[in-house]
Amino acid sequence: MNTEMMYDLIIVGGGPAGLSAAIYAARARNKVLIVEKGEIGGQITAAGALVNYPGVPNTTGKEVTEAMYEQALSFGAQWLATEVTGLELTDTIKTVHTKKGDYQSLAVLLATGANPQSVGFTGEKEFRGHGVAYCATCDGEFFTDKDIFVVGSGADAIEESIFLTKYGKSITILVKKAAFDCAQTLVDSLQEYPSISVKYNSEIVKAGGTDGILSYAEFKNRKDGTTWRYDAPPDDTFGIFVFAGHQPNAVLFGDAIRLDPKGYVLTDGEQKTTVDGVYAAGDLCVKSLRQVVTATADGAIAATAALKYCGAMHRQLKLPKFPPTSAIPATAKKNDPTTVPSPHTAGTFLTAEIRGQVEPILAKITSVVTLQVHGNDTDLSKELQEAAQEIAALSEKIKVQTVPQSPENIPYLSLLKGENTDTGIAFHGVPGGHEFTSFILALYNVAGPGQEMDEETKTALADIDATGKKIAMKVLVSLSCTMCPAVVQETQRLAAASSHITAEMFDLQHFPKLKNKYRVMSVPCLVINDHDVHFGKKSMHELLQLLKNV
Structure with a gap:
């Protein structure tokens, strides 16, 4: 066993949960590797303003996660920019297969997050990029002075609708149920935006148009069955933004990790999965609130529990302490x-x-x-x-x-x-x-x-x-x-x-x-x-x- 090439903890995913775990684990002088195929910070970097992160009233997801990245590296965590192609999690020594080679560790933390989920209405796939969108920050400007429909019932739907008021002529939020699934204070904030209206018990059934131009949509009231239709003004179009939850990124895990019926990872109070030495954190997990602050908390809890497990495995396998990598000053990111x-x-x-x-x-x-x-x-x-x-x-x-x-x-x-x-x-x-x-x-x-x-x-x-x-x-x-x-x-x-x-x-x-x-x-x-x-x-x-x- 080549312990020089082994890690105490390999973290799969470099979003808030993974970065938080890396900070806690590396600061405790453990050998830590973060593997991320995308950009630093994960999907939160696509968000606009981040206004509810404790102690940081005005920031963005990108700014917060870049600071976390620098902090993790300053404590000695290593960053590997590549894609994970497979995981062997049930053995005593875990193996993470990547496009840049195989890496082994005593514990693995899964922080792969979740992707925006489509709704499935007729025309959603056909008009994606031609009127149907999933990122207000990226695409809002294309709908300047146009009518916009927002599909969703959570905090994301409200926050993104408020952002879209910078561009849209009108914003209509379609909520499938009789109420939003978020804090009432956030719902009450909609009163400050006269261009936003809400239709409860409502869903989009179909979106259509000709020559790749979205021109109409059909809607239904789920409570009384009534339907209605919206038609864009002549020679114009409109927008449909979907913020209807996320699909967990759990494809890599196969049958090794127990999931709930929706595909989210089941964990205990210390973020441990059903496999010894394997932990999960962030939006990937079963939880009632998916926010940056809860993801970072998950990461810290998971890292702390994982390190206790690693200590026990060092003693059981009579392994020497893995020398942590040298701490990298935050300024090293500049190079x-x-x-x-x-x-x-x-x-x-x-x-x-x-x-x-x-x-x-x-x-x-x-x-x-x-x-x-x-x-x-x-x-x-x-x-x-x-x-x-x-x-x-x-x-x-x-x-x-x-x-x-x-x-x-x-x-x-x-x-x-x-x-x-x-x-x-x-x-x-x-x-x-x-x-x-x-x-x-x-x-x-x-x-x-x-x-x-x-x-x-x-x-x-x-x-x-x-x-x-x-x-x-x-x-x-x-x-x-x-x-x-x-x-x-x-x-x-x-x-x-x-x-x-x-x-x-x-x-x-x-x-x-x-x-x-x-x-x-x-x-x-x-x-x-x-x-x-x-x-x-x-x-x-x-x-x-x-x-x-x-």
Whole structure:
């Protein structure tokens, strides 16, 4: 048994529950590994304002979880950005299979969360991305001055409806039962928003339209059976936002872990599952309240119980104490290209703080990369030129070229390997906001050393290249979208590794024609070869499957 490669606790999932557990376990000088396939913080990063986290009155899910991530690393926890492909949980020594290899531990904490759940009304799938949406922060702006229906009876439905008042002309909440399933104080807060109305005992039955444009919806009163219909104004559309609960991410567990009829993990008071040495925390578990504060509490309780179990296993198996990894200062995050914060501009592209964080990353690049600005005399072109020059000033390996284009064309920025080889990677719009990290990662992947690519991805990419097919991907985004960067980054990562693939980001605020052409009412929107249109966040595995089918 190679104890050097073993951990006391492996945490599957890097949301609030997993990060809280990592903080408690690593601070107690245990060897801890967090495995997360997505971004730091999980789904809470897609939320807008977080106003009910104790002691932090005005923040966001992203800010809170980034601080938790830094804290966990500062105590010595390790972070592994990859996907878990399998779990062996019933043995004394647990094994976690990932795309980057196998890892073993004495205990495992499951914190995989839950995904938004669809309702199942007729037309829901057909009009997803064309009027049916699941993220107010990402898609609210597409429904400016339009009527919006919100499906849901919990706190999420109310909070997201309030957020949508920034955009919608009217908001109608459809509650299936006679009352909301949340605190009355939250329900009472709706009185402050005259544009919000509530229909109780109501559900949507059907949504429809023609040519990909949502134009009508049919509703039913579940109590008396009456029905009614809404028709959008002529030449207009409307929105349906679904906040109807979540589906637990329990596919990996198979039959090893006992679940309730809805698929949530059953745990005891210490968050222990029905398997010794296996714990669960957060939205994955059976619980009455799913909030950030309860997820962090779950994580702390689970970690504390897991460490007692680990101590007993060390004694039983006569194992030496696993040396914890060295604590990483919080500032180390600044040197990680996958976690660069977004710049907050004030007349310039980079603030002094962001410049100081980006410079160590760009110092690692190994070859020349050229930022080619296709510009004119517009303000957007000047912004792109400024951004390119400020980034280039941070590394002698980054060059800038300017390619004049006519005033009617929208300026954009493309990346060249060396000074002449087009990579097919481009940003149509200033890569700020949530896409700033995408921009830095694109530089890093083109100039080298680049992000590590697992063998499965390499093999799949080689198979796609072997067909000789040319694949052009457009990712249509909003800079306020928290789910868009994942798709931009994965597509451009493939483009950096393959001469057969191109990947371009389009900020839709500058491209209304593209928005209309593909009937986009939700982002991210991935368009492959100007034909196949896909909405929503995509993992690398899902993306490769789409490309194989081109």
